[in-house]
Amino acid sequence: MSTEDNLDIEAVKQKLDNDHYGLEKVKQRILEYLAVRKLKNDMRGPILCFVGPPGVGKTSLGRSIANALGRNFVRISLGGVRDEAEIRGHRRTYIGALPGRIIQGIKRAGSNNPVFMLDEIDKVGTDFRGDPSSALLEVLDPEQNYTFSDHYLEVAFDLTKVMFIATANIQDTIIPALRDRMEIIEIPSYIVEEKLGIAEKFLVPKQIKEHGLTPEQIEFTEEALRTIISSYTREAGVRNLERQIAAICRGVAREVAGGEDKKTVIASKNVSNYLGPVKFYSEFAERIDEPGIVTGLAWTPMGGDILFIEASKMPGKGNLTLTGQLGDVMKESARAALSYIRAKSKELGLEENFQEKIDIHIHVPAGAIPKDGPSAGVTMFTALLSVLTERKVRNDIAMTGEITMRGKILPVGGIKEKMLAAHRAGIKTIILPERNKADVSEIPETVKKEMKFIYVKNMNDIIKRAFNNRKNGKQTEVREEAVEAEMVAE
Ligand SMILES: Nc1ncnc2c1ncn2[C@@H]1O[C@H](COP(=O)(O)OP(=O)(O)O)[C@@H](O)[C@H]1O
Numbered sequence: 001m002s003t004e005d006n007l008d009i010e011a012v013k014q015k016l017d018n019d020h021y022g023l024e025k026v027k028q029r030i031l032e033y034l035a036v037r038k039l040k041n042d043m044r045g046p047i048l049c050f051v052g053p054p055g056v057g058k059t060s061l062g063r064s065i066a067n068a069l070g071r072n073f074v075r076i077s078l079g080g081v082r083d084e085a086e087i088r089g090h091r092r093t094y095i096g097a098l099p100g101r102i103i104q105g106i107k108r109a110g111s112n113n114p115v116f117m118l119d120e121i122d123k124v125g126t127d128f129r130g131d132p133s134s135a136l137l138e139v140l141d142p143e144q145n146y147t148f149s150d151h152y153l154e155v156a157f158d159l160t161k162v163m164f165i166a167t168a169n170i171q172d173t174i175i176p177a178l179r180d181r182m183e184i185i186e187i188p189s190y191i192v193e194e195k196l197g198i199a200e201k202f203l204v205p206k207q208i209k210e211h212g213l214t215p216e217q218i219e220f221t222e223e224a225l226r227t228i229i230s231s232y233t234r235e236a237g238v239r240n241l242e243r244q245i246a247a248i249c250r251g252v253a254r255e256v257a258g259g260e261d262k263k264t265v266i267a268s269k270n271v272s273n274y275l276g277p278v279k280f281y282s283e284f285a286e287r288i289d290e291p292g293i294v295t296g297l298a299w300t301p302m303g304g305d306i307l308f309i310e311a312s313k314m315p316g317k318g319n320l321t322l323t324g325q326l327g328d329v330m331k332e333s334a335r336a337a338l339s340y341i342r343a344k345s346k347e348l349g350l351e352e353n354f355q356e357k358i359d360i361h362i363h364v365p366a367g368a369i370p371k372d373g374p375s376a377g378v379t380m381f382t383a384l385l386s387v388l389t390e391r392k393v394r395n396d397i398a399m400t401g402e403i404t405m406r407g408k409i410l411p412v413g414g415i416k417e418k419m420l421a422a423h424r425a426g427i428k429t430i431i432l433p434e435r436n437k438a439d440v441s442e443i444p445e446t447v448k449k450e451m452k453f454i455y456v457k458n459m460n461d462i463i464k465r466a467f468n469n470r471k472n473g474k475q476t477e478v479r480e481e482a483v484e485a486e487m488v489a490e
């Protein structure tokens with residue numbers, strides 16, 4: 001059974017606009033994709049893949065598309081699927097055999113032409129039990145999927161009418177053969193102003209309604225929403241924001257049910273009555289209160305994030321210890337940074353062989369999150385130099401960049417998400433590699449105009465810009481001179 005398609009591009013545009021704030025470029029790309037399908041009069045072709053951090057609206061866009069087209073909507077998660085049988089089903093000779101997830105999904109949809117969302121396509125795995133990707137390739141390949149074979153069904157199933165949409169947090173881990181079949185649409189994280197718009201136009205009205213309240217009983221001020229965004233959530237998307245709004249609505253619903261009949265206005269000062277004490281502080285400025293602590297920027301599948309690197313020294317015999325769930329790449333960055341400092345000890349104002357009498361410990365807090373990637377090289381270097389020279393790093397900056405043993409700074413990925421994360425955390429000045437200059441143009445204008453970017457080419461640029469120029473209140477002229485001398489030498 002098929003449902004009737006309504007491929008009216010204008011109607012789809014209306015629907016997408018009615019359900020989603022902003023996302024202009026994303027909506028545009030979706031409409032173009034559908035327009036092409038309409039002109040060719042056929043749903044075959046590359047499949048759409050929405051890539052972005054959690055809570056930016058990937059699922060919700062898929063649902064809107066289905067609604068607008070008049071199609072049913074189903075969603076399955078491919079996260080952690082390692083076995084071909086999960087996609088293609090088991091033969092009936094197995095006890096407890098079932099069809100695979102694709103056919104189960106079609107069954108649930110109740111039509112043979114649903115919008116079928118394949119969530120977490122970046123997390124499909126392979127191991128000894130088999131490789132699900134070849135089955136997925138067959139699902140997504142328009143040349144093959146008119147005869148998709150599920151082991152349980154035994155007869156070939158025609159998937160050509162299905163509109164598949166995949167979602168992923170990151171592009172890099174999508175199996176290349178699958179990625180070749182996709183048209184990737186990136187959905188970036190939201191800035192505060194966008195979150196505010198989404199909350200006012202969508203999340204608040206939706207939650208008020210879902211809790212059986214009316215706008216006569218509860219109102220959120222803009223200032224309250226800003227407080228929730230900055231002090232109760234720290235995320236790329238709006239999922240926790242929606243949860244916090246729901247929690248407040250729950251609290252108010254209880255008061256109303258308990259007989260209170262006045263209107264509750266949620267303002268910034270009574271947010272904590274419902275949500276408890278503030279969960280996130282702009283802590284970075286206070287944290288950088290002694291030498292050895294530096295704010296870095298990391299990129300994760302959840303979006304960008306800030307991280308602190310803490311270096312300390314103690315009497316010892318030249319050991320370097322690294323803790324905080326660091327990956328190999330990050331450990332190598334730390335060693336490279338230390339080697340560079342040792343090689344340049346004289347210019348940097350350090351005793352020759354300074355490391356022989358001390359042990360150094362580098363720790364990257366923030367819990368159990370495994371951290372890796374080369375982009376913390378400059379942060380490691382700065383933390384080490386800071387603790388060794390006993391100079392504090394400026395507490396209003398964050399940095400990212402890879403380093404070489406020769407003291408050059410190499411460009412890194414994820415600049416846009418990192419800058420948005422810094423902005424979220426209230427950090428306005430960023431040190432980043434000169435060669436990442438072009439990536440800065442992708443940052444939304446409203447964010448960019450509030451930030452200052454310091455581009456660096458080599459370690460000396462960092463030394464000049466990252467440190468407080470005072471040591472115990474005295475100007476550290478000697479070192480500045482040393483740096484100048486080296487700059488000339490290069
Ligand atoms: N631009 C937007 N406008 C309106 N609501 C949004 C927007 N982006 C996300 N949301 C809402 O945020 C919530 C989480 O979105 P969801 O689609 O589940 O995110 P994802 O699938 O990307 O993790 C949903 O309630 C969704 O409707």
Ligand SMILES: [Mg+2]
Pocket residue numbers: 058059060119167
């Ligand atoms: Mg989703």
